Amino acid sequence: MTATETLELTKKDFQSDQEVRWCPGCGDYAILSAVQATLPELGLPKEKFVVVSGIGCSSRFPYYMNTYGFHSIHGRAPAVATGLKMTRPDLQVWVVTGDGDALSIGGNHFIHMLRRNVGLKVMLFNNRIYGLTKGQYSPTSEIGKRTKSTPLGSLDAPFNPLSVALGTGATFVARSVDIFQPHLKSVLKRAAAHEGTAFIEILQNCNIFNDKAFSGVTDKAARSENALYVEDGKPLIYGKENRRGIRRGPAGLEVVELPEGADESEIIVWDEAVRSPSAAFELAQLQAPEFPVPLGVLRAVDRPVYEQQVIGQIREREEAKKDASLESLLNSGDTWEVS
Amino acid sequence: MTLPVAGQEAATPATLEKISDVVIRFAGDSGDGMQLTGSQFTNTSALLGNDLSTLPDFPAEIRAPTGTLAGVSGFQVRIADHDIHTPGDVPDVLIAMNPAALKANIADLKEGGVVIANTDEFNVRNFKKAGIETDPLEDGSLAGFRVYKADFTTMTRRTLEDTDLDTRSKDRCKNLFALGMVYWLFSRSIDTTVEWLKVKFKRKPEIAAANIKVLKAGWNFCDITQLFQVRYEVEKATLEPGVYRNIHGNSALAIGLVAASRRSGLPIFLGAYPITPASDVLHELASYKEFGVTTFQAEDEIAAVCASIGASYGGALGVTCSSGPGIALKAEAMNLALMVELPLVVCDIQRGGPSTGLPTKTEQSDLLQVMFGRNGDSPVPVLSASTPADCFDVAMEAVRIATTYMVPVVLLSDGYIANGSEPWRIPEVESLPDLRVxxxxxxxxxxxxxxxxxxxxxxxxxxxxxxxxxxxxxxxxxxxxxxxxxxxxxxxxxxxxxxxxxxxxxxxIPDLEVHGSPDGGKLLILGWGSTLGAITGAVNDLREQGHDVSRAHMRYLNPFPSNVGEVLSRFETVLMPEMNLGQLSLLLRAEYLKDIKSYTKVQGKPFAKSELVAKALEHLG
Structure with a gap:
């Protein structure tokens, strides 16, 4: 059988015959739709896509994608995907994970995948709650969160997924929102084109256990007020009629009002490719309501890609030792003959 | 070369005595290079054509405080002019680099055995560190042994007087002085070690030269002083014709996996996390990149196995390698492999005890863990290697089963065979199984x-x-x-x-084979894994004495070969020695309702042949 014609692919080709079983109204539907709409546009035959997931609501994702899929175990998707990508660099491997899966039980694999810069596309669905186990607080839940496991409020300070990723030296760090479809698709496309690990935090609403967790940026009214669309080479300007901007003040980033005709020279012009992750880290820290919520690609830099280097070492040795045979290996070291 | 003689008068030339078998133990501080010294003696003897078997024994601490019992590192090697199965129950010769090494090992030495002691280290300070009241070389406590004294450190320093090395570097050569002495005593040439030193220190020629000088000095010291009245010779053994090399279990395992890769056409992917005593498999495979081997030192044991599963999913030969504590962490992922029905080889190089236990010591106590240590009904095939060289064959067999049945397979080795070595008759490539998938x-x-x-x-x-x-x-x-x-x-x-x-x-899989009386009889000693050598030795001795004893050894622990129940029924008594509290005997009893007599030992060291002989005699009445 020949490779699937890539040009003919449509969203429908990426929909599996399995009934989607997320709760009605779940943000996961929107993400699934955006992914199914994006993959046909990437110019790759369908059989080259693999979706690897861990455990949790988000991790049911592969079953609904008509690609190769691997629903692995809790927190370990980055490790499974790393082994796959190291041996099969021809595949485009997407990792689907959640806030609990990636940042609690799988925290170790998550950071090591990012520091190695394995060529994986990673979507972290952050709903700030454990959904599949019915509503315990997660490592991204705000302090004081009252859940079944924290009746008096949670005490753990939350992780900011972007900050964690930036702290590991990740080469591509972005954020989008489940229901912001055009934005999400554009970020997915950027991630698909990135060579190392492309990490996307997707703010995702769990309407059953943590409804409106991101209403500060997703509500119609808040959207225009609080969403800061970060774009390379453009100033950090946001709000109704772009009347606000971000500048660097003596105590860190600050919001500036920009009435018509105001001087915009102090507003930070974003550079996603700057080598140091410090500025991206600072930006990632911003949160509503005092600050806008940064969305888009905060960081995109080139660094050697792990599997390419691994394979490079192997090819180099194969080239240098062309005469290596199993026979020579068996007979290596000191040998003697008994006749 | 003229060398000062410390306290000994030149005597009549030593007489040459032929012996068929000798057990030598090198013991010193973990920084004294005893593993290296023992390995060199082993390689030289292997090239001479002796049959041999080794037993390294070292502490978990890389450098425990010098001079203490905790820091004693030992290497036992047995060389013979005939086919042998174990590194020997009791040493004939003990090289003691310091009082702690003497104290830790003297109880094992054969009555009348030889002690060669480095007198430089026998001082009050070291007695205190070793917890000794009086000088054992002088207080008569070694009366039952033949004691030879030499001041290794002083003579090493004098040998290197005209070099630019600092004292510390000079002193580090003293193990070569001891090795030179032992080479002389057993009539072997120093050439193999000289060549090895030249390669080893290619970039530090002054270190190579110093070591070679000291090695020669040790040899010459014995030759000139006639410290020993007798010099020994162990002739080459009659082994099956073929080309041989000396091989450690972990090396054989690594090479076996590469062979399986070549014979199956599947590239190996080894995901591993460093752990004693399994790390050498990772090291070795990492050096075989020219065979298309990918090694991945993962962030933890779980990532190691998960990455291997990912690689198998993509069509590589996924392998992971660890020891008991690591296998515990891999349990969930092994079940994933079982559920997604992908091939995976999980090597468990067993070590002693639960939890961290005895990392550098040996045991066979992970059997029930690998059989049952997962949630749900989750059986996997389990194989075991019984000698260092056997690891090669078992690795290939594990790959065959994993790819044929699309299942994770556990391969059990242990610290004893992983670090031990024996001569291996190198197989012809064409004779290896075809594993194409x-x-x-x-x-x-x-x-x-x-x-x-x-x-x-x-x-x-x-x-x-x-x-x-x-x-x-x-x-x-x-x-x-x-x-x-x-x-x-x-x-x-x-x-x-x-x-x-x-x-x-x-x-x-092949039937369980009975050696001795295949039709049945009074006593069957049934074993698995690294007890093979001791059991074979014991059964051979007992049969020579006319006892009705047979032996059988199980490579396949899950599933059992089809004829096991029938074999058990042919013997009045079945004795099962295991380095655990009776794990396989529990499984066999459950499966075949046979009253198997379990004989257990959990001391972090292998069974001695004599222990098995004594236990068998109890059952023979």
């Missing part, structure tokens, strides 16, 4: 969980193959389609299929 490519009516009628294995369908897009995962699958299924009858069917698949392995 067939990936599924036909998209017509493709079902990811369809089954091969013979093996019950499912198709290995690789991502990238057009038309075979499918999903796998840890949730229960519907037979055939592989879709998620919570259907009660389907779960029962799948549970049985996964179990039957493992049972089917028994259809094509």
């Amino acid at each position: 067939q990936f599924h490519e036909d998209a017509e009516n493709f079902q990811p969980y369809a089954r091969n009628e013979e093996t019950l294995g499912r198709p290995w369908a690789l991502p990238g193959t057009p038309g075979l897009e499918h999903r796998v995962g840890g949730l229960e699958k519907e037979e055939g389609s592989g879709n998620i299924s919570y259907d009660p009858d389907n779960h029962e069917l799948m549970t049985h299929l996964r179990s039957d698949k493992v049972k089917r392995v028994a259809r094509e």
